[in-house]
Amino acid sequence: MTDGWNWQQPDGGRPSGQPGPRPMPPSSGVPTSPMPYNPGPAPFGPAPSGPAPFGSPPSGPAPASPWWSDALGDPWRDPHAPAAVVLQPTVTGAAEPEAVVDPDAPKPPGNRSVLLVAVVSALLAGLLGGSLGYAFAARNGIGGGRTALGGNGASPPAAANRPPDSLAGVAARLLPSVVTVRVASSSGSALGSGFVVSADGYVITNDHVVEGGGTQTFTAVFSDGNTVSAKLVGQDPESDIAVIKLAKDGLTPVQFGDSDAIAVGDPVLAIGSPLALANTVTSGIVSAVDRTIQAGDPGGPVRYYAAIQTDAAVNQGNSGGPLVDAGGRVIGVNAVIKSLAADEQSAGNIGLAFAIPINQAKRVAQDIIDTGKARRTVIGAKVTSGRTTGTGVRLDSVEPGGPAESAGLRAGDVVTRIDKHPLEEAIDLIALVRKYAPGAVVTVEFRRGSETQTASVTLAADAQ
Structure with a gap:
């Protein structure tokens, strides 16, 4: 065998061509072989015959050394490594014998019992703490995926x-009868509200919703989204009432209330499409009755209202929609709002909205449906615009044979009340007179001189 570095023949030779071993360098220090035993001369003469005493060196040839005496003939030895004998240090003292433990002897309890008690105590403490924590959390509504929220009403x-x-019931009943009115013309488009007043499709709205020149097309959108085409039947600019006719029948008309029977504080609903938000319902109360209003655009018709004032939210787009009492009956047509804005486009609700009384609107609409135009109610006198000294409205002239002259009124008289409604300026007299139907008899209080x-x-x- 060979390790590839030092291969010898079995007879101790080397293969041909291989160099022989290098000569060993002289060693120093530890000898390379054990020293032979020489006991020296016996101190007391020749040794007695018989067995050698204990501890004497054996006689005869020296025994073989237990060390590596044949190192030079070892095929695995590195011939260049020096040989040395390492001697272990001699132990001078005797070591203590190791104690032997009987494996079958019973073991003292030691720490095992203490550990067991500690574990059991920890488990009991955890169980008690968990129970108390759960009870506290359940009492205070903390945690738990099934915590009940709210009370359990019977x-x-x-x-x-x-x-x-x-x-809510009134709103649900009225919404199917309220429509969004859309007007398109060559000059632009407009949007307002309206409500169905007959099964065959007549709808009341405001004149200022449908006013405009040129060719116009009208459509009405119901609360369920259905769109129906319509045509203009007629309009009355001074009362601000118009009527359109839908191309559909079998509709559900609204119920009319009595606007003369309402009182301040009555609850009301305003329904319509403010700012194009269809099917909007707002609530409020009747804030005032017979609130006289003059409105109109510069260069356009002047409109007079003896209106129902409400704090229900009304905005642009509500015009023409119904004002409804708590019984679901229409008592007015939303028409005008007061605003602090400088222009109409930026005007919005501030809790001051006004509706045309339904008794007046219904009468005007009936005239339009029957004759195509509305009758205007008059007292047969001309008045001075603005306020007069003190209270009341001064009559500038009286038409011959007219209602005022027939009742005994003269020019210069100062009318202070109509049916107990006080008058302060000409707008009050005109708006209150137009609220009534032609042929109505009113009590007029006036002052002549003192x-x-x-x-x-x-x-x-x-x-x-």
């Missing part, structure tokens, strides 16, 4: 049932 309150006379008198005046329709 039955919903009556208001939650939405009876027909509730505000005397206060009353007269019954039968109002009439103008000649136009």
